Amino acid sequence: MASDFSRTLALLRREKRISQRTAAADLQVSQALLSHYENGLREPGLSFVVRAADYYGVSCDYLLGRSMSRDGGAPLAAAADGEESPAAGAVLGQKLVADAAYVLLDAADRSGSRQLVEEMTNYLSTVEYKLFRYLYAADSANPSEAFRTSEDRFDALCDARMKLTELRIRCAADGGGALGLKPEAAQLPDLSLAALPNAYPGRAESLLHVLQRVSDSIEEFDQTTRKKK
DSSP: OHHHHHHHHHHHHHHHTOOHHHHHHHTTSOHHHHHHHHTTSSOOOHHHHHHHHHHHTOOHHHHTTSOSSTTOOHHHHHIIIIISOHHHHHHHHHHHHHHHHHHHHHHHHHTTOHHHHHHHHHHHHHHHHHHHHHHHHTSTTSOGGGSSSOTTTHHHHHHHHHHHHHHHHHHHHHTOOOTTOOOOOOOOOOOOTTTHHHHSTTTHHHHHHHHHHHHHHHHTTOHHHHHHO
16 A cells, blocks of 8 residues: 555656656655655555645545545545445446446547457457356356357467467558557546546446456565565
């Protein structure tokens, strides 16, 4: 949590385009102490956390790394963590995935790159294919012959297709012409965490919650992040 706080505190100051000296004066601490906070050398007290959250216009949860939604997103997070009924949780999960996919595909569409939209659609379609095959195979009564690709090969082949598509997505987003793609001007909309809620009201929170949950889960395997704490 300390590394999340220091990283976010420094990020917010840079986004506001103010010097460390100015921020320190406004937050009523010395520049040296603010530098320690931003570099993770000191942990702040609760009063400073609240003051900094008010100063930068974000929630304490966001500042502490508990939410990627700048207003905290507490109701959505609480429901997703199982405080609602299983049925409500399933509906919420569908909303999270659907909203997140909408934002990503809409951002690709706004870029003006047809290739980017196509590659992202291909990627998401492959994920859905894999998930369906997993569920289909769980019932032994379902004949595997329904699919041309055998049960013991489809998983690895999908992974190979997805890795290539990931490279093509990154290339298309840059407007590059490698990997079989044509050079194409691409201008993505502002996807900063500050801009998302205004660009996608009602849907940005879902995407930010998905990002937070995945970030938390992969952090367990990220030795670099672990060393910072």
